Amino acid sequence: MIKKLYPKLAFTSMRKNKKLYLPYILTCIGMVMMFYIVAFLYDCSWVQEVRGGALLRTILSLGRGVIGVFSLIFLFYTSAFLSRRRKMEFGLYNILGMDKGNIARVLFWETVMTGGISLAAGLAAGILLSKFAELGLLNLLHRPVTYALTVPLDVVALTAALFALIDLLIFLNTLRQLRITNTIDLLHSEHAGEKPPKANWLVALLGVAALGWAYYTALSIDNPISAFVMFFLAVLMVIVGTYLLFVAGSVAICKILQKNKRYYYNPRHFVFVSSMSYRMKRNGAGLASICILSTMVLVMFSATTCLYVGEEDIIRNRYPRNSTMTLEMKDLASMGAEQAAELKNLAAKAAAESQAEPENILEYRAAGIAGFLTDAYVETDVSAVSGVSLSDYSQVYQIYIMSLEEYNRLTGEKEALSPGETLLCTTESGYDQDTIRVGDAKELVITKVIPKFCFEGMDAQVFPTIVICVPDFAEYVTPLLESDGEDAAALMWYYAFDLEGDDPTHMEITNRIKASLQTLKEDGEAVADFQCGCGAESRSSLYTMNGGLFFLAILLGTVFLAATVIIIYYKQISEGFEDQSRFGIMQKVGMTRKDIRKNINSQMLTVFFLPILAAGLHLVFAFPFLYKILLMFGMNNRPLLVLATAISFGVFALFYSLVYRITSNAYYDIVSNS
Amino acid sequence: MSILEVNGLKKIYTTRFGGAKVEALKNVSFSVEEGEYVAIMGESGSGKTTLLNILAALDKPTGGVVSLDGRELSKIKDSEISAFRRDHLGFVFQDFNLLDTFSLEDNIYLPLVLAGKGYREMRDRLTPIAAQLGIADILKKYPYEVSGGQKQRAAVARALITNPRLILADEPTGALDSKATDELLYLFGEINRSGQTILMVTHSVKAASHAGRVLFIKDGEVFHQIYRGNSANQEMYQKISDTLTVLTTGEGRNEGEARF
Numbered sequence: 056m057i058k059k060l061y062p063k064l065a066f067t068s069m070r071k072n073k074k075l076y077l078p079y080i081l082t083c084i085g086m087v088m089m090f091y092i093v094a095f096l097y098d099c100s101w102v103q104e105v106r107g108g109a110l111l112r113t114i115l116s117l118g119r120g121v122i123g124v125f126s127l128i129f130l131f132y133t134s135a136f137l138s139r140r141r142k143m144e145f146g147l148y149n150i151l152g153m154d155k156g157n158i159a160r161v162l163f164w165e166t167v168m169t170g171g172i173s174l175a176a177g178l179a180a181g182i183l184l185s186k187f188a189e190l191g192l193l194n195l196l197h198r199p200v201t202y203a204l205t206v207p208l209d210v211v212a213l214t215a216a217l218f219a220l221i222d223l224l225i226f227l228n229t230l231r232q233l234r235i236t237n238t239i240d241l242l243h244s245e246h247a248g249e250k251p252p253k254a255n256w257l258v259a260l261l262g263v264a265a266l267g268w269a270y271y272t273a274l275s276i277d278n279p280i281s282a283f284v285m286f287f288l289a290v291l292m293v294i295v296g297t298y299l300l301f302v303a304g305s306v307a308i309c310k311i312l313q314k315n316k317r318y319y320y321n322p323r324h325f326v327f328v329s330s331m332s333y334r335m336k337r338n339g340a341g342l343a344s345i346c347i348l349s350t351m352v353l354v355m356f357s358a359t360t361c362l363y364v365g366e367e368d369i370i371r372n373r374y375p376r377n378s379t380m381t382l383e384m385k386d387l388a389s390m391g392a393e394q395a396a397e398l399k400n401l402a403a404k405a406a407a408e409s410q411a412e413p414e415n416i417l418e419y420r421a422a423g424i425a426g427f428l429t430d431a432y433v434e435t436d437v438s439a440v441s442g443v444s445l446s447d448y449s450q451v452y453q454i455y456i457m458s459l460e461e462y463n464r465l466t467g468e469k470e471a472l473s474p475g476e477t478l479l480c481t482t483e484s485g486y487d488q489d490t491i492r493v494g495d496a497k498e499l500v501i502t503k504v505i506p507k508f509c510f511e512g513m514d515a516q517v518f519p520t521i522v523i524c525v526p527d528f529a530e531y532v533t534p535l536l537e538s539d540g541e542d543a544a545a546l547m548w549y550y551a552f553d554l555e556g557d558d559p560t561h562m563e564i565t566n567r568i569k570a571s572l573q574t575l576k577e578d579g580e581a582v583a584d585f586q587c588g589c590g591a592e593s594r595s596s597l598y599t600m601n602g603g604l605f606f607l608a609i610l611l612g613t614v615f616l617a618a619t620v621i622i623i624y625y626k627q628i629s630e631g632f633e634d635q636s637r638f639g640i641m642q643k644v645g646m647t648r649k650d651i652r653k654n655i656n657s658q659m660l661t662v663f664f665l666p667i668l669a670a671g672l673h674l675v676f677a678f679p680f681l682y683k684i685l686l687m688f689g690m691n692n693r694p695l696l697v698l699a700t701a702i703s704f705g706v707f708a709l710f711y712s713l714v715y716r717i718t719s720n721a722y723y724d725i726v727s728n729s
Numbered sequence: 730m731s732i733l734e735v736n737g738l739k740k741i742y743t744t745r746f747g748g749a750k751v752e753a754l755k756n757v758s759f760s761v762e763e764g765e766y767v768a769i770m771g772e773s774g775s776g777k778t779t780l781l782n783i784l785a786a787l788d789k790p791t792g793g794v795v796s797l798d799g800r801e802l803s804k805i806k807d808s809e810i811s812a813f814r815r816d817h818l819g820f821v822f823q824d825f826n827l828l829d830t831f832s833l834e835d836n837i838y839l840p841l842v843l844a845g846k847g848y849r850e851m852r853d854r855l856t857p858i859a860a861q862l863g864i865a866d867i868l869k870k871y872p873y874e875v876s877g878g879q880k881q882r883a884a885v886a887r888a889l890i891t892n893p894r895l896i897l898a899d900e901p902t903g904a905l906d907s908k909a910t911d912e913l914l915y916l917f918g919e920i921n922r923s924g925q926t927i928l929m930v931t932h933s934v935k936a937a938s939h940a941g942r943v944l945f946i947k948d949g950e951v952f953h954q955i956y957r958g959n960s961a962n963q964e965m966y967q968k969i970s971d972t973l974t975v976l977t978t979g980e981g982r983n984e985g986e987a988r989f
Contacts, residue, residue, distance in 0.1 A: 251830075251832075251871050316848040317847075317848065320838065320842050320846075320847070320848045320851065321842070322842055322843050322844075322845055325835075325838075325839070325842045325843075326839075329828075329830045329831055329835065330830050332830075333830045637828055637829075637830070640826040640827075640828055641828070641839075642811070643785075643787070643820060643822070643826060644815070644820070644826070644839055644840055644843075644887070645811050645812070645814050645815025645816075645840050645843055645844075646811060646843055647808070647810075647811035647812070648811075649808070650811070650843070
């Protein structure tokens, strides 16, 4: 008899508090579902078999980990909110004669019920939707679809085990809280007098400093490698800064406004400013979380959309023509026209075998060398610059030397130079010296800085690149070739062309060229080394990677977005309860319903749109960062990134406003109930 | 001239499911003259709070007329009612109803800020009131930092600062200890002597004994009333207790305007 009471009590109290419990159970269901889907995809057999499948699996396992950890944190957060609101009920049980052991039993049944319902429903939804997710992923990867529905039991078991563990931890935590409170506290916990928020100027300033530093770093970094290193530090600083500013900075601003009597004692600002300072003190952390989550969603979305949509751009950047070959020649003699003709013939023959012929040919000869740039000197001796710190990576340059004749031919210009002079082109924002000296070669006077031109992968270089065009190529590079070993310049001959036909044909031809070049290399006369590739070859693995990333962004984006919605909802509900009595008083003192509604509106708008505005600001400052990092993936289409970011933000803002409308109704319901 | 006229007031509540009707007020008529200090007494459930809510225009009567300064409350438009309440009535509540997000000073300013007054004018108005109520030193504190008596005095200051025609007090001593009650009642007397009209609802004999006239409500009707005349608080106290004894032991209703 008494045994049946506990589950019954648990059930009734959940039903009575359905405004609180329903969203919690929905959250649990959503988390279970998402985790199952990602774990399912990770387990799919075809994922392991596709080209680039290993990378795809890594991406998915990363996603699985993120969702697992996030579930733990987030469910803890929401359950803490639940138990805070229910302390009074427990106090009542306690007074009615239930000891803490009995309450613990009620809680246990509650956990079993919420956990059971959400696990069952979540798994059901997950199994149903996993097929859609799989089809979506296949579609993104440009793969043929399959329609068989499988339910791998070990994935089900893994999901069940994880969420049972999370529920257990939450249950234990609630018990711990129950143990350390006494009855009176339980009864009155909602009415503890709240101290007026104090402006913590130091913390607010720290927040400004952290955010300022992160923004400055984001704007000042211009090298992708250091960008990657600084990225994590800057992200951390943005998170810290956002939290500090939302918690302390907002209160400080309210205090400043309160000091201004003329501003403060105005019907429009009076109630608003004073309530805001309390609201921000209580909700600052929640709002900061919303801001960070939104920023993450936005960054992830814009970056992966850009990568996915810009795949062809990326391929074209890496392979300016369908088939490309870069040959490293042994000496200046082998750079002659005779050798070139032989190589061209070799390529043409390989193409002819598949009834194709090279067209839209891009060809040039150059010498390349890497070095460490200080002022106007490039140190090419690696041993001289040992002990370089990571932040100095931005000074490592790739230098290409090209004859003026080649340059004029490539671009159609008619530049003329005398010996000792050069044209200079750089991928970086500017080279502001008047001269340049590379290793042991003679110093050159720069007569003109030329814009970027068609040079292999110039736009998508990870290292900053300088190209110099000299009139006396052979004479100039000789000293650079004479230094020994790895420090020497490499002579290269670049030959690329487009082909008719589809991807397999391109790959056939390229493979034939590869084979012929291999024989040439083994002959050992002219060719020292070679690289040969075609866009078709990397297309499928690129699709797998970018499609996988895009897919993960959609999944995680959905999870974070749902989390944002839940945080907002609980925030609204808890504020509604807190504001209920307050607005009752205001009405008695002579505020009209209209005034009150207007006031609530402006407070809610501020509270709501502050996080998304801050997220927008973060996004603007993250943009240069994002661009640099995408460069490492070979993505250099800036307008596309701008567009992707803008659209992501627009869609997000729209969605956010929708959530605002829906949840604010829940708030009004509670407030107007007084 | 009477400030407040209440004529044949009637209020019937219908329970939510349309069943039984509860008659909270049957037929209440009385008037309050300028400068009067009136207490309304009655037991729980006698209709005191309903009456006060109607007087404060927070609730609408089923029948009868309430007019303040000759204006019928029921004829004031909904959109103006809050402003009317703010400008003509001052409220003191049992549970103070101070906003915990404001300092005492800002709580007192609230009605004036809503009426669009400037800071200088508000401060000039508050200075004498704060001095009279003895709260000048604690104006910067927050409600949670001060005692119940101090909170109630701040609430009185908030009621007075608009120079209302009438102050409505709902069990103002209900949440105070005896010392704070004495202080508050003394202050109410002072305020009344300076010309302020006060209408207080209470079931505390002590509180009522400070008033100039006491109305007794039973079962939704004005059952009886006592004028102070020249009696001291002590005598007034005795008269009220006697009346209450008659009221609760259920003797026949004392018709007319019997004066003691």
